[in-house]
Amino acid sequence: MPQFTDDVFLGSAQTFMGTGVSNAEAIVSATISGTTLTVVALLSGDTLSIGQYIVGSGVTANSYITAINATSSGTTYTLSQSSTVGSATTMYASGNAYLGDSAPMDLGVGPMGRIYLWDVIPQTLQTANIAASQTASAAGNLTLTAGTSAKVVVRADGTSVIQLDCARAVQVNCSTTARAFTISGYDYYGQPMSEVITVATAGTAVSGKKAFYQISTAYIAGSATACVVGTTDTIGLPVRVFDAGYIASVGWNNTLARDTGTFTAADMTTPATSSTGDVRGTYAVGTSNGSKRLVMGILVPSIGAGPTATRVGALGVTQA
Numbered sequence: 001m002p003q004f005t006d007d008v009f010l011g012s013a014q015t016f017m018g019t020g021v022s023n024a025e026a027i028v029s030a031t032i033s034g035t036t037l038t039v040v041a042l043l044s045g046d047t048l049s050i051g052q053y054i055v056g057s058g059v060t061a062n063s064y065i066t067a068i069n070a071t072s073s074g075t076t077y078t079l080s081q082s083s084t085v086g087s088a089t090t091m092y093a094s095g096n097a098y099l100g101d102s103a104p105m106d107l108g109v110g111p112m113g114r115i116y117l118w119d120v121i122p123q124t125l126q127t128a129n130i131a132a133s134q135t136a137s138a139a140g141n142l143t144l145t146a147g148t149s150a151k152v153v154v155r156a157d158g159t160s161v162i163q164l165d166c167a168r169a170v171q172v173n174c175s176t177t178a179r180a181f182t183i184s185g186y187d188y189y190g191q192p193m194s195e196v197i198t199v200a201t202a203g204t205a206v207s208g209k210k211a212f213y214q215i216s217t218a219y220i221a222g223s224a225t226a227c228v229v230g231t232t233d234t235i236g237l238p239v240r241v242f243d244a245g246y247i248a249s250v251g252w253n254n255t256l257a258r259d260t261g262t263f264t265a266a267d268m269t270t271p272a273t274s275s276t277g278d279v280r281g282t283y284a285v286g287t288s289n290g291s292k293r294l295v296m297g298i299l300v301p302s303i304g305a306g307p308t309a310t311r312v313g314a315l316g317v318t319q320a
Helices: 005-010 311-315
Strands: 025-042 053-055 065-071 074-094 114-120 131-136 150-154 160-173 179-186 192-199 212-220 224-236 247-252 262-264 282-284 294-300
Touching (some): 160 179, 160 192
Antiparallel strands (some): 025 074, 053 074, 065 074, 224 282
């Protein structure tokens, strides 16, 4: 995948984003005894790191994590300063004492994010390059066959999958009305995912919303003839884009004018399900042919880049 453009010439760009509560990850039900921090649950679900400041009622100012300790009863954290917070209290973790933050503060200066340069050449869409036309005598998995612009890959866990040229939404079709297909596989980063796509009108292809990179199974919920599974020209974005304003530029087919394809924002529904949209968002180009290039400049905010970024901020909620 392409990298941040300033990494190429400038190295990693330092950030001085604020480290106060306004830029924090909440810790729920935490206590402190001396320099030992005990956390019952994390609201954000993100792992705490050495160097993060801990802020909250009763916490000594400028306290930060100096060590992570595994004990027989769980994980505790050692703080730089002593405090006493006897009952479970909401606290916040933010910033990093080892990355240039002199003290917790609510405001700061940039850079607040990066520009991600995304460059991809989608191959011509194929209506049956995941599952060739076949008859399903009953509910069950279709036979997957790698067609044009697809190949069979065996993953590290031994799972055999159909791998596409890039992450893209799939389409299904069959000759029987109201047949639901459940497509299962993985995204570009190897996260398992699934989607239910229903053909409501016989012979009319239906496109999904999620961008698959690898497909492991295609299950049909009943008998049908002429069942096929293929690709669309809806391409999965490499980072989470939840607002069109974060797309700084988009070019298609060597044309200077901004492309007018269809952008669909990241679905941030938590937890994701087999019926929710793509967790990072998608972009539907014109007609792909294996030579037209899509070049997109994506503005990545601080939640997706820099020392305070989170996996969710950068890559979206966990797939389902």
